[in-house]
Amino acid sequence: MxxxxxxxxxxxxxxxxxxxxxxxxxxxxxxxxLRRAIQQGDLSENADYIAAKEEQGFLExxxxxxxxxxxxxxxxxxxxxxxxxxxxxxxxxxxxxxxxPEVFQLVGPAEADPLRGKISHQSPLGxxxxxxxxxxxxxxxxxxGTVRFHILAVE
Numbered sequence: 001m002x003x004x005x006x007x008x009x010x011x012x013x014x015x016x017x018x019x020x021x022x023x024x025x026x027x028x029x030x031x032x033x034l035r036r037a038i039q040q041g042d043l044s045e046n047a048d049y050i051a052a053k054e055e056q057g058f059l060e061x062x063x064x065x066x067x068x069x070x071x072x073x074x075x076x077x078x079x080x081x082x083x084x085x086x087x088x089x090x091x092x093x094x095x096x097x098x099x100x101p102e103v104f105q106l107v108g109p110a111e112a113d114p115l116r117g118k119i120s121h122q123s124p125l126g127x128x129x130x131x132x133x134x135x136x137x138x139x140x141x142x143x144x145g146t147v148r149f150h151i152l153a154v155e
Contacts (some may be wrong), residue, residue: 002068006073019067034056036048085129087121105119106126138151
């Protein structure tokens with residue numbers, strides 16, 4: 001059995017939209033490109049054909065990846081107003097020594113995007129935050145060293 005893949009409702013919808021685009025728009029586009037390239041004749045030195053075949057491989061791989069994620073998806077439903085940090089919650093943190101707080105959403109690894117403020121619950125910071133409450137301080141042992149964060153709010 002496959003491992004569950006935790007997704008927020010937004011993350012689930014984004015993956016469904018991406019799959020729809022890849023299957024119903026991009027796949028037919030690539031099929032047309034391949035047909036044209038095949039009609040040009042000698043495929044061994046046809047750069048358009050070679051490039052389209054490579055892109056087709058990546059496209060089909062991504063489609064399979066998304067379908068697998070969706071098959072194993074568990075939609076994160078934050079546990080309401082319990083006050084403790086769980087998957088799906090947005091957490092406002094102040095790094096020790098910093099002046100500006102940061103807001104992160106705790107998500108599953110498939111949806112993690114640290115540059116957009118979405119961190120995996122399996123990351124060092126995510127693991128340190130699970131089950132904690134506002135007012136607490138967590139110490140994170142990350143590859144770049146040890147960092148302390150003060151938890152300001154959970155929503």
